[in-house]
Amino acid sequence: MTMRLSVLLVAWLSLMGVRHLPAQPRVLLWHDDQPAAWALAAQVQAELEALAQGRFALTFAYRTWPQPDSLPASLRISLGAQSSQALIQQGHYPQPTLIGTVLDPQVQGLPLAPDGGSGVPNLNYVQAPLDVAADLARLREIRPFRHLAIVVDEKLAALAGEMAGRLSALAQPGETFTLVPLGDLSPGEALARLPSGCDAVYLLPLGETYQGPARTTLLDTLSGAGLPVFAMLGSEWVEAGALASRAARQPAQQLARRIALNALAILEGAPAADQPTQLAHTGEDFVINLRAVRRSGVYPGWQALGEARLLQLELSPAGPPVHLRGVIGEALAQNLRFQISQRETEAGQQEVRLALAELLPELSLNSNFTAIDQARSEASFGTNQPYTWAASASLEQVLFAEPLYANRRIQQLIQASRVASQNQTELDVVLEATEAYFNVLLARSVVRLQNQNVDHTRLNLSLAQNKEAAGYSGVSEVYRWESQLALNKIDLNDAQANLRSARFRLNQVLNRPQDAPFALAEAELGDSLLAILDPRLFTYLSDPGQLDRLGGFMVAEGRRNLPELAQIELSLEAQARLLQSRQRAFYLPTLGLQAQSGYNLYQGGYEPGTPPPPQLEGVLPEPITGLTWSVGVGLNLPLFQGGSRSAQQQQATVDLARLRSQRQDLHNQLELRIRGQLQRAGASFAEIGLARKAAQAAQQNLHIAQEGYRSGIVPIAQLLDAQQAALQTDIRASNAVYTFLLDFLTVERAIGFYYFLAPPEEQTAFFARVAAYFDPEK
Numbered sequence: 001m002t003m004r005l006s007v008l009l010v011a012w013l014s015l016m017g018v019r020h021l022p023a024q025p026r027v028l029l030w031h032d033d034q035p036a037a038w039a040l041a042a043q044v045q046a047e048l049e050a051l052a053q054g055r056f057a058l059t060f061a062y063r064t065w066p067q068p069d070s071l072p073a074s075l076r077i078s079l080g081a082q083s084s085q086a087l088i089q090q091g092h093y094p095q096p097t098l099i100g101t102v103l104d105p106q107v108q109g110l111p112l113a114p115d116g117g118s119g120v121p122n123l124n125y126v127q128a129p130l131d132v133a134a135d136l137a138r139l140r141e142i143r144p145f146r147h148l149a150i151v152v153d154e155k156l157a158a159l160a161g162e163m164a165g166r167l168s169a170l171a172q173p174g175e176t177f178t179l180v181p182l183g184d185l186s187p188g189e190a191l192a193r194l195p196s197g198c199d200a201v202y203l204l205p206l207g208e209t210y211q212g213p214a215r216t217t218l219l220d221t222l223s224g225a226g227l228p229v230f231a232m233l234g235s236e237w238v239e240a241g242a243l244a245s246r247a248a249r250q251p252a253q254q255l256a257r258r259i260a261l262n263a264l265a266i267l268e269g270a271p272a273a274d275q276p277t278q279l280a281h282t283g284e285d286f287v288i289n290l291r292a293v294r295r296s297g298v299y300p301g302w303q304a305l306g307e308a309r310l311l312q313l314e315l316s317p318a319g320p321p322v323h324l325r326g327v328i329g330e331a332l333a334q335n336l337r338f339q340i341s342q343r344e345t346e347a348g349q350q351e352v353r354l355a356l357a358e359l360l361p362e363l364s365l366n367s368n369f370t371a372i373d374q375a376r377s378e379a380s381f382g383t384n385q386p387y388t389w390a391a392s393a394s395l396e397q398v399l400f401a402e403p404l405y406a407n408r409r410i411q412q413l414i415q416a417s418r419v420a421s422q423n424q425t426e427l428d429v430v431l432e433a434t435e436a437y438f439n440v441l442l443a444r445s446v447v448r449l450q451n452q453n454v455d456h457t458r459l460n461l462s463l464a465q466n467k468e469a470a471g472y473s474g475v476s477e478v479y480r481w482e483s484q485l486a487l488n489k490i491d492l493n494d495a496q497a498n499l500r501s502a503r504f505r506l507n508q509v510l511n512r513p514q515d516a517p518f519a520l521a522e523a524e525l526g527d528s529l530l531a532i533l534d535p536r537l538f539t540y541l542s543d544p545g546q547l548d549r550l551g552g553f554m555v556a557e558g559r560r561n562l563p564e565l566a567q568i569e570l571s572l573e574a575q576a577r578l579l580q581s582r583q584r585a586f587y588l589p590t591l592g593l594q595a596q597s598g599y600n601l602y603q604g605g606y607e608p609g610t611p612p613p614p615q616l617e618g619v620l621p622e623p624i625t626g627l628t629w630s631v632g633v634g635l636n637l638p639l640f641q642g643g644s645r646s647a648q649q650q651q652a653t654v655d656l657a658r659l660r661s662q663r664q665d666l667h668n669q670l671e672l673r674i675r676g677q678l679q680r681a682g683a684s685f686a687e688i689g690l691a692r693k694a695a696q697a698a699q700q701n702l703h704i705a706q707e708g709y710r711s712g713i714v715p716i717a718q719l720l721d722a723q724q725a726a727l728q729t730d731i732r733a734s735n736a737v738y739t740f741l742l743d744f745l746t747v748e749r750a751i752g753f754y755y756f757l758a759p760p761e762e763q764t765a766f767f768a769r770v771a772a773y774f775d776p777e778k
Helices: 002-015 035-052 081-090 132-142 154-159 163-168 187-193 213-224 235-240 252-267 290-296 302-307 324-334 336-357 374-379 402-470 475-509 526-532 544-561 563-584 644-711 716-751 760-774
Strands: 026-031 059-064 075-079 097-102 123-127 147-153 176-182 200-203 229-231 287-289 309-311 362-371 387-400 590-604 627-636
Touching: 026 035, 026 081, 035 075, 035 252, 075 081, 075 252, 081 097, 081 154, 097 252, 123 252, 132 200, 132 229, 132 302, 147 154, 147 163, 154 176, 163 176, 176 187, 187 213, 213 229, 213 235, 213 290, 235 287, 235 309, 287 290, 290 309, 309 402, 324 336, 324 402, 336 402, 402 475, 402 563, 402 644, 402 716, 475 716, 526 716, 544 563, 544 644, 544 716, 544 760, 563 644, 644 716
Parallel strands: 026 059, 026 075, 075 097, 097 123, 147 176, 147 200, 200 229, 287 309
Antiparallel strands: 362 387, 387 590, 590 627
């Protein structure tokens, strides 16, 4: 009787999944033949050994799918999508089984008991934080679709025969789902495999073929075909080129720990069917890759962009790369303001030619044919023939005219002033283009830092949610972080708008279409841009005394180079010449030469019908048929013009005095500008190190505050302050180099000399002058 009861008890325990543990239980790790699965298997073994230490000794056996999993074992564990799907397809589990990689229980046909277990004897599984239905809802927010291609590894699709039907059950009215298995295909072949008319792609796990660069190439190919690609497996795929994903990145350590805990409970005799199937809730990590947005041309709405974590934040379409020297060269070739200045200089040259033309001879030729009626011809008694063809020539030459000589010289000086004005515009355009380019870099830096700040707030919100769920804090902190997250997203949107505006501005300076795409040269970031300045300059910025002496040198350089000073000097010289001409007008005459010549090429017509009266014979002139000419010299000296010459002289005198005062004022203003800008450049140079130090300290403070908040020591207000301080100091540290370069280039504009654009010989001469100024005895 006792033996019978023992047999019945063993049978009942076997049916309930409760087993006697062997002295040295064996665990079979059956995994995909992929690096990630190998790594996960090693982590699971390490976790199990650590948990079982002091309880019992474990042995492990490894098999890679599709090798059979028939080795006898106390527990078999599948790791990887393919091996896990193979176990799911078995449907019955005579020995304890733990399926370690489950993508979506509903799609894969796994049961879920009300208590969170599988409810199937000898079966446990661990579900990744994935949800196909939620993924599809997010994809519909980004772009409503009609024909969805669901791309999956062909080996996984072969194992999951009923997957297509379960996926199609998630389609909404008017939507068509097509399962597209992919094997060892090139990206172009994979694209050709997609069904005709598909307008979106949902990406399930793929095999080894699409790892590393091959994955990026595939995703770029799909995006380049105008298809939004939504990845099931999270941000890793979005970083590689998918448009979006919502699955939270799950640390492999956390998954390995959950598998190991469930495995230990099963090995200790607990029913596999009762073990939990879900990891701790990690929330949603909605991610959008704006590079994929640009490639596909599928733009999510503002709400989706506001909710998502954004990658590749430059929303403008990619285009040819631009760099500092290229921007300056293009600006000088294409900038409209500089082109206008060039045209003004070219037009002014014609004024010089016109002034010279007034001093050169004027020669003209004239020919005319005249016909008169017979009555008038007869009435002239042969003096006027009916037909006359005559030719003439005239010559005029100014022999002496003081106003014309003065005008010629004045126009030459004005033209030289136009050239100086063009040089001034060139200097302004270089600074304008540089400033526009740096503003794009500054705006991009702010966008990146604002996005990082949003990530910090997401993390803090997650901490608050976990603390509230554990009862460590109230829901008010969750609401506070939700409010802060919304505010940070507003700041991020503003930063992105500023970046787009900065891009428009740069295109306008370069006379491009203002929405023209361009990419920024990644090499020109931060310290690398300092290479445009000679390191020897930094010596003179190191202390206030050196900076003041450098200011004196820069003022001297400005007086030597500035086109603004050249213009005022040329204006003074032109005004002095005008005054001299006004003074000479009282006593210098104008002398000119004029010569004319004529010749009748033909005269003839009707015969005279009436001879002239006898009393007129000898009185009427004979018709002139030969060459005629005349030469004359004229002199003109106005004696009185109503006082206009005195008024003009006085006006020129006053204007000359005005220009002299303007010259002195300009010298004072330029010196103030040079010294003031140099002081700002010196301050911003010193701030580079200070800003970095402040940013490092603020980051350390933020880390301490976050850890304290996590453990409940630090209040939320202190963490908010630390996060805001870290953001502001990061922005200042990131922008410190750009600010210094802009300040120093403004100094170079103020002295009329851009060192980094000068040829080597001029750079050498510049530092020779610097050395001579600082040490004149050498």
